[in-house]
Amino acid sequence: MSEIVPPEVRPKPAVPAKPSHVAPPSSAPFVPSPQGTGGEGQGSGRGSALLGYIGIDTIIEQMRKKTMKAGFDFNIMVVGQSGLGKSTLVNTLFKSQVSRRSTSWSRDEKIPKTVEIKSVSHVIEEGGVKMKLTVVDTPGFGDQINNDNCWEPISKHINEQYEKFLKEEVNIARKKRIPDTRVHCCLYFISPTGHSLRQLDIEFMKHLSRVVNIIPVIAKSDTLTPEEKTEFKQRVRKELEVCGIECYPQKEFDEDMEDKSDNDKIRETMPFAVVGSDKEYQVNGKRVLGRKTAWGVVEVENPNHCEFSLLRDFMIRSHLQDLKEVTHNIHYETYRAKRLNDNGGLHPISSSGHDTQESNL
């Protein structure tokens, strides 16, 4: 298949329009000159005077209505050795059975020889907002004797989603809303050894931190005492820094001072030490999600016991949209730029497979 590079064809301009005059845009918010006497015509503040209020702030309401009707997509990938509580955590995060828990490998089920990619989608609704949540599981990761390159199927899956999106974007007849299967967030589960990161952890994050947003979590952290937790976290952060691995939220994408200070606070507490559970117990007359042991009940949502609430608030209540945007504006654009450079240009393909058009993708 020969490569086609579309020639630099410019649609011929007809009668050139006279050069447009652009009045210098005012740098400060424009306050319209008052008509007659008094201060009518002021655009900001005085909403009471009918003269003074245009109604631009309602555009937010208009946008909100539209986006709520359309619904949201969110794709989360969980990576970690089996038995680290990945499925339980996802179920706890979204308060529904979105991830099928495999209790243990039964005798008949073999541990997969290579890392598999399993995607499950659910539509969950809350407060009138519909979200299509897709959980991508990676059974088999890190479970072999020889785990060389076990991140490759994962990396391949992530790039395949970018490729799918790119193909849709380049299409002639584009859909109004391109279905978004790109992985927005990858939760990486660190085993709570208390010592340091394992070689596999570092290799995985090195290879994938520039391709997808990675949020590392310390799994099953109820095996660590508070002091051990703090030490372990410090060591992990230091190791990540030494290896040059940037997890989400990446420092380089902080947009302004407000973002930076918010994100710095988060970065100080990462990786989050979490505990997941879908069982409830009575503690002090209240029902809580937790794990009951002979020496007490570990409460999942108690910030003194573990950082599950922090993770949930961070991921869902404040940075959900940001995760999607970083994926779209940065990771996806990086992929796209690489593709454009490699192929010397993308040739748009028609969905009808017209025989005069060839694709060089």
Add this chain to the structure above:
Amino acid sequence: MLEPLEERLDQPLPAEDQDKEYVGFATLPNQVHRKSVKKGFDFTLMVAGESGLGKSTLVNSLFLTDLYKDRKLLNAEERITQTVEITKHTVDIEEKGVKLKLTIVDTPGFGDAVNNTECWKSVADYIDQQFEQYFRDESGLNRKNIQDNRVHCCLYFISPFGHGLRPLDVEFMKALHEKVNIVPVLAKADTLTPLEVKKKKIKIREEIEQYGIKIYQFPDCDSDEDEEFKQQDQELKDSIPFAVIGSNTVVEAKGKRVRGRLYPWGIVEVENPAHCDFVKLRNMLVRTHMQDLKDVTRETHYENYRAHCIQSMTRMVVKERNRN
């Protein structure tokens, strides 16, 4: 073994536990819009129509600005040699923390010559150029700061002095209805009595349908909207073309200061819904349909242009190949 999770659902939860049911992604719309508010919005409005129909005055009234302060009005002789120009004025407006970058595209000289054949061509070319620029930017390598200059809405001013649409009106709208959202406006409506306004509107609507002109269609209401909203929506649809009056001056009427026009026989108030459709137009343009106008431009007009562009590009490539 019954999962304890399912047991929970049978009993009603006490209030404090209800918060535990809450995952929290209902805040997603707020997260989305926080970013947009920080960035600010933009909107490009084109006004087209013969000179003297009150276009500039209406724009000033709509956005409470004075964009045309230093305008020099040409006399008839000076205007003979003028061709249709395209001028752009940009203004930043801020209200309650929301920033809007408003661009007004004007078309001075339209319809003013003796021979007005194809005077809409430069307008159509301008719109296409904005599409082309966006298409290039979108297909380029660095897409971080794409400037969106596409025209989101075109207010077309129909003269109140004729009997409905004139041939120029029809030709203009037909040339542009597939490139931009056209909202027809009946200008200087204070020269007409209410009955005349009503009759003209009916006539114009009939002619629009008769000539197959596709003006901007308001999206239909959802079935779950309340009755009041549906009624307002229907009223809006029945008011096309909007009969408007604009004013740059404030007059005193019934003890209040209002934007209006002072005549010996009375005062016309711009913002009085009984006097004209200005309020309806402004609400539609700014408060209810601004986002939809942008969406239709993006999803329909721009996509049509893009598909057309790609197809013609491919045809040229094939021709080149066949020649070699």
